[in-house]
Amino acid sequence: MHRRTRTRTSLLLSAGLLAAAPLLTACGGEAHPGAAALVDGDRIEVSSLQGQVRDVRNAQAKSPQGDQAISGTGQMGRAKLHSMIFGRVVERAAADAGVTASRKEIQQARDAAVGQAQGADKLEAMLLQRGIAPDQIEQAVRQEILLNKIAVANGANLADPAGQQKVTQILAEASKSLKIDVNPRYGDWDDAKIGLVEHRAPWINQKTKDSEAQAAQDAGAQPAPEPAP
Structure with a gap:
């Protein structure tokens, strides 16, 4: 039996656990018409993503503090897609x-988080600053519980860097097992970072490799010896 885990307000406000995605500019074409991402073959529809943002x-x-909350949460589409995919990874x-x-x-x-925040309204206000709507709190709490239980099941302590x-x-x-494929307009999914990164088109990757190869070749080139007098 796993030990009971407790969700703390500090964890609920953690950008790392609640998927505050890197706010990079989305780019690229429509590789997945109608889908924001594919996770283990299942579609995350653009309409579902837009609903969460809305x-x-x-x-x-x-x-x-509406203006402050909106200005502080940047590109909500990317942040929410990150959160939706991250949730699938945790599951x-x-x-x-x-x-x-x-x-x-x-x-x-x-209930514990509400108590620590000194009221449901205050908890909702704090989480709204992190881009979590009131009707999304339950899923965020569930995710926190699962993260803690995953740690306990694997003998890890989330309060410790090694854990x-x-x-x-x-x-x-x-994440790797889910074969996550993201619509390029939102970026790419990095399994190692467990998050969205800026999309790089194949031709950009090839150009980068060619440039690196040329730089390595130039660095290894030796000047021709001067002729003896």
């Missing part, structure tokens, strides 16, 4: 570890 923006617009790692999160555990963890590295490696392996 929920956050609507909630931010209604909040007293796969949890399945591999044989751990789950019950509704009772989720409710207890959420964090171990869990990162576990998530990277889960």
Whole structure:
């Protein structure tokens, strides 16, 4: 039996765990019409992604600090896609570890977070600053519980750098097994970093390799000896 894990407000606000994606400019063409990404063959529809973004923006617009929240969350589309994919990775790692999160555990963890934030309204306001709408909190809490259980199941402590590295490696392996393919307009998915990175078209990669090869060749070239007098 795994030890009971407790979701803390500090964890809920963690950019690393709750997928604050690198806010790079999306580029590239439409390689996946209608899909933002493919994860283990399943589509994450652009419409679903847009719905998540809309929920956050609507909630931010209604909040007293709406302008601040909106300006502080940058390119919400990329951030939300990162979050949606990262959630699938956590689910796969949890399945591999044989751990789950019950509704009772989720409710207890959420209640604890509300208590530490000194109220549900304050918790919602804090998470909204991180791009998490009120109706997305339950999923965020579930993800936190699973991350803690994954760590415990693998003998890792998330409060320790070595434990964090171990869990990162576990998530990277889960990510690789899902064969994640992202629509280039949102970037590329890096399994090792477990996150979105800027898309690089194949011709750019080839040009970079050619430039590196030429630089190596130039660096290794020796000047011709001067003729003897």
